Structure formats: structure tokens, C-alpha cells
Amino acid sequence: MGTGGRGDAGEGEGGPAAGHVEGDHAFLGHPRGLFTLFTTEMWERFSYYGMRAILLLYLTDTVANGGLGLDRTTGSAFVAIYGTSVYLLSVVGGWLADRVVGARRSVLYGGIVIAAGHVLLTVPGFGFSMAGIGLVAFGTGLLKPNVSSMVGELYARHDPRRDPGFAIFYMGINLGSFFSPFIVGSVQRAWGYHAGFSVAAVGMALALVFFVAGYRYLGTAGTDVPNPITPDDRPAVARLGALVLAGVVAATVLAALVGKGWGIETFIDAVSYLALATPAVLLVVMYRSPRVTAAERPRVLAYAPLFVASMLFWMIFEQAASTLTEFADDRTSLELFGISISPAFFQAVNPASVILLSPVFAWIWTRTHDRPPTAYKFVLGLTFAALSFVFLALASAALGDSLASPWILVTVYVIQTLGELCLSPVGIAATTLLAPRAFRGQAMALWFLSNAAGQAVTAQTIEATEGVSDTAYFGGIGAVGLVCACILLLLAPWVTRHIRRADELEGAASAGA
Incomplete structure (x- = not known):
């Protein structure tokens, strides 16, 4: 599946990584913390891909059949923009981990938010569904970039087990992604959409259980805030926040003007504009930076x-x-x-x-x-x-x-x-x-x-x-x-x-x- 971490997070210029535990080979020759992160990510991906597998069907099915009754065009566009939101928010999640809460708390908080979102999706009603989808997107943004970075922190920089460790970790991603459509899809066909979403909620709950239970095996991985905000940084952070808010408002107003009104299509267009403009701005800033x-x-x-x-x-x-x-x-x-x-x-x-x-x-x-x-x-x-x-x-x-x-x-x-x-x-x-x-x-x-x-x-x-x-x-x-x-x-x-x-x-x- 399409996955990725935040690159070399956790690696110093030499010596062991922050969470490295010398001599730990308990899990298939790897640190026991890898089992913790493997199972956490496996069950999180189970919940994410299980929910995503039936999301379009739920959005576009008739109200009589338990769906929300959106037309197919709007439903398909909304599902795409949901994926866009997850990756936009992953940037925010990485920034918060690096500068505010650290990777471990970001994963924990993200998992709790995801679980809450899945629970809301089990409740019938448009408002509950939209709130649930929003929480899943935000929680995934907090969790997704930081689990991978913690895997890197389990190994010393030149540990030959690093690449095989990531291979085992990504196998967990694909195992969770493989089984979830079968189980969630079968439950949805037998008992309805909200029952299917409840299976995803159980998957996320299991991810949280494995993560918290395995805390002691992670050493110090993910506990550090690599670049904490200092008092001197606060004005720059405030300016950045104001700039991001201004961009969101501008994209929303533009979407409303183009669409001549407010509604779910306005949200789809606004997020699209942000997703297309942000990388273009970042490339220009990189190129022109002194x-x-x-x-x-x-x-x-x-x-x-x-x-x-x-x-x-x-x-x-x-x-x-x-x-x-x-x-x-x-x-x-x-x-x-x-x-x-x-x-x-x-x-x-x-x-x-x-x-x-x-x-x-x-x-x-x-x-x-x-x-x-x-x-x-x-x-x-x-x-x-x-x-x-x-x-x-x-x-x-x-x-x-x-x-x-x-x-x-x-x-x-x-x-x-x-x-x-x-x-x-x-x-x-x-x-x-x-x-x-x-x-x-x-x-x-x-x-x-x-x-x-x-x-x-x-x-x-x-x-x-x-x-x-x-x-x-x-x-x-x-x-x-x-x-x-x-x-x-x-x-x-x-x-x-x-x-x-x-x-x-x-x-x-x-x-x-």
C-alpha cells in the first residue's frame, strides 16, 4: 500500500538512535518494540482500509438502505478529498510531533481520535457521519507519519537490521490492509454499514491496546520533541498559523464563489485548492530561499x-x-x-x-x-x-x-x-x-x-x-x-x-x- 514515514527521523549523525536498546533481539531477531509498532500499525491499517472500503457505498446508498443518499459523482469526489485530507493533515501531524508533543504522544492521541471517529460512524445520521470522517482523517494525520519514524528510532544508525526491520513493519501494514476489506465488507453486507464501521472501531481499539501495552518495549523512542517551540519561536509560529488560516479561508471563499454557494461541493473544492497550492508554494520557497x-x-x-x-x-x-x-x-x-x-x-x-x-x-x-x-x-x-x-x-x-x-x-x-x-x-x-x-x-x-x-x-x-x-x-x-x-x-x-x-x-x- 502507499505508505511512508518522515524519512530519517530519529537518526543522529552517529551512534545509536534515541530509542535504541542495545542487545534487544527478542522479536525475530529485532527489538521487541518492533512488535509493538508492527501490531499497532497492522490494526490501525485494518481499521483505516476497512472503513475506506465501504465508505463510498455508504455515502451513495439510499437512506432506506442505511446510506446517506449522495449522488455518485459527489460521493466519489468526497472519498477522494477525504484521502487528500489525510495526507494534508499528515504534514500537520509530523510538525506537531517534531515541535510540540513528540512522536509517541502524537501516535497515542491520533489513535484515540481515530477510534472516536469510528465510533461516531456507527451512529446513524449525516452529522455523526461527517464528524466521524473528520476525526478519522485528523487522527490518521497525527498517527501516520510518526509510527514509521519511531521504527527508525529502535535501531542504531548503521544497524544492519534497520532495513529488514522496516520490511517486517510494512508487512504488518499490508496484512492489516489485506484482511480488513474481507471482514468489514462481509459484516456490512450481513448487518449494514454501521456494523461494518463498528468492526473498524474494534480494529483501532486493538491498535491502541497493543501500543499502550508495548510502551515498555519502546525505550525512549518517540518521547523526545526534536525541535521544541521556544519563546523566541512563538512570533514566527503565530505568523505561520495566521498564514495557514488565511490560506484556508481564501480557498474556502474561492470555492464558494466558483460553486456559487455553500455545501459539500464547496468543501471538496476548497481542500482541492489547498492540496494543489501548498506543494507549489513549498517548491517555490525552496528554490528561492537564500x-x-x-x-x-x-x-x-x-x-x-x-x-x-x-x-x-x-x-x-x-x-x-x-x-x-x-x-x-x-x-x-x-x-x-x-x-x-x-x-x-x-x-x-x-x-x-x-x-x-x-x-x-x-x-x-x-x-x-x-x-x-x-x-x-x-x-x-x-x-x-x-x-x-x-x-x-x-x-x-x-x-x-x-x-x-x-x-x-x-x-x-x-x-x-x-x-x-x-x-x-x-x-x-x-x-x-x-x-x-x-x-x-x-x-x-x-x-x-x-x-x-x-x-x-x-x-x-x-x-x-x-x-x-x-x-x-x-x-x-x-x-x-x-x-x-x-x-x-x-x-x-x-x-x-x-x-x-x-x-x-x-x-x-x-x-x-
Whole structure:
């Protein structure tokens, strides 16, 4: 699944990380704290993806069937913008952990807020549902970026167990993501949407239990506030807060003027504007900052096409919860091997594919000495994502009014997983490599924002293409994705030169340290 932490959080320039416990090999040769974070993240992802698997169906089903009765266009756009909100708020969650509460309390508070949100979703009523969705988004923003950073703090900087430890941790993510659509989808079909949301609430409660029970195994990981706000910082923080508030107000007013009114569409548009404007502003600030050297400035430019490719990839990939769920519900035969399945079932295909294919890709990159270079991996990732939609468009055209075989959507998700394994694992590395030294933390925020911006584009595209056929919708997006992949292919040698130059500069700096 699409995941990521805050880069090298918790790593010093030398010696052990903050939470490192010397000689702890109790969990599969790893620190016991890894089991705590593994189970916490597994159950949190269970709750998140379980809730997301049925969210569109709940929003758009009739009130008589227990849904909220939104039209499909608005519901799909809202689900996309919900994903945007999670990634926008992840930037806030990382900032709060770094400057106010620390990663451990951020995870705890985030988990409590998520659990409260899921509980509200079990209560019928539009107001309860919107409040619940908002709390889940905010709590996930607090929790998501900080669990990964705590994993890094369990290991000394050069501990060879670090990478395998993250591999085990991400396996927990995919296990939770794999099982949740089956269980939540089955419960929803048997007893209704609110029963399905209650299963997600139980999952989050289990995550909190494992996290609190495992506190003693985490050492000091996540307890430190790396860059606390000092009295001298308060005026700057107040200005930043005022600037963010002004941006939110401006985006909301603009959305209301464009939409000529207030409503759920206004919220969708306002969040879209924020998600698209924020990374653009951050890139410009990085490029123009006096703290960025002349040698670093071209690297900011080199990152821009990778950011766009990542944004377009997530724009396609994250439609699992919106347009692909709609296709599953409306245009797919929900019977596989003679067994009736839920539309939510298909969202289990990606984590299953990640679990099966990750060792294959690790073997390929090892055999090829990590080739092709980063920019070409981004090209491959975007190409696979685009091809998945081209394939679905061709299948839609061939089917006409007939229902699609479940294997069509399974194939779409497998193709997208191939793209994910090409692009996502190298994205954080590329971000840290090309980021100016003065903007390492902000650069990791920028990586999160590529997902937020991608889902914002999805929301706007869904609204703009209301009434368009599935063939035209998926085919059009697939074609645009392929064209952009070709453009990035032409830019790849230029990007690669800048990445190699950055690598040389990093090596020289390390040698001189």
C-alpha cells in the first residue's frame, strides 16, 4: 500500500538512535518494540482500509438502505478529498510531533481520535457521519507519519537490521490492509454499514491496546520533541498559523464563489485548492530561499518532474476507494468461484500483490544493482498505473452493457501494484537525496503532498466528467498518464544527472566530516 514515514527521523549523525536498546533481539531477531509498532500499525491499517472500503457505498446508498443518499459523482469526489485530507493533515501531524508533543504522544492521541471517529460512524445520521470522517482523517494525520519514524528510532544508525526491520513493519501494514476489506465488507453486507464501521472501531481499539501495552518495549523512542517551540519561536509560529488560516479561508471563499454557494461541493473544492497550492508554494520557497546554495538549486528543479509523476501516479492508484469501487458495485459480477463477494473485496488485491511481489522486486533490483536509475523507475511506475486504466477502458468498451468478470478488476489492481513497487519505495529516497539541506523536513512533507495533490486532481476530475462513460473516463486518464510518462522519459537523463551530482556531493560531504 502507499505508505511512508518522515524519512530519517530519529537518526543522529552517529551512534545509536534515541530509542535504541542495545542487545534487544527478542522479536525475530529485532527489538521487541518492533512488535509493538508492527501490531499497532497492522490494526490501525485494518481499521483505516476497512472503513475506506465501504465508505463510498455508504455515502451513495439510499437512506432506506442505511446510506446517506449522495449522488455518485459527489460521493466519489468526497472519498477522494477525504484521502487528500489525510495526507494534508499528515504534514500537520509530523510538525506537531517534531515541535510540540513528540512522536509517541502524537501516535497515542491520533489513535484515540481515530477510534472516536469510528465510533461516531456507527451512529446513524449525516452529522455523526461527517464528524466521524473528520476525526478519522485528523487522527490518521497525527498517527501516520510518526509510527514509521519511531521504527527508525529502535535501531542504531548503521544497524544492519534497520532495513529488514522496516520490511517486517510494512508487512504488518499490508496484512492489516489485506484482511480488513474481507471482514468489514462481509459484516456490512450481513448487518449494514454501521456494523461494518463498528468492526473498524474494534480494529483501532486493538491498535491502541497493543501500543499502550508495548510502551515498555519502546525505550525512549518517540518521547523526545526534536525541535521544541521556544519563546523566541512563538512570533514566527503565530505568523505561520495566521498564514495557514488565511490560506484556508481564501480557498474556502474561492470555492464558494466558483460553486456559487455553500455545501459539500464547496468543501471538496476548497481542500482541492489547498492540496494543489501548498506543494507549489513549498517548491517555490525552496528554490528561492537564500538558505539554498547555488549547487542545490538545480536539484529542486530536478525534483519537480518527479513530484508531478508521483502526483499523477497517486491520482490513478488511490481511485481504489472511489471510481474503482463504483465500477465494482455497478458494473462487475460479484461472484467468484461460485461465492458471492462484496465490492470491498477488490481492495484486498493490492496488499496481497504487494506481499507476493515485493520479494520478486527486491531480487530484481539486487540482480540489476538497483538499476534502472530513479527517474526511470518513476517512468515505469506511472506507465503501469496508466496502463491499468487503459486496460479497464478497453474492457469497458468490449463489455458494453454486460457485467465485467471479477478478474478484470483483479488484473487492474495487480498492474497498479507493479507500478507501486517501481515508484513508491524509491520516492522517499529520491526526496531526501534531492532536497536542500535546509529543507530536509519540508521535503518529506512534499512527498506526502504528492499523494494529497493527486487525490485532489481526482476529486476535480470526477466532478468535471460527470456523466462521461467509464470507457471515456478511464481511457482519458490512462492516455494522459501515458503521455506524461513519455515526457518524463525524455526528462529522465537530465534528472538522473542531477541525482548523481547530488550523490557525489553527499559522498564528498561525508568523506570530509
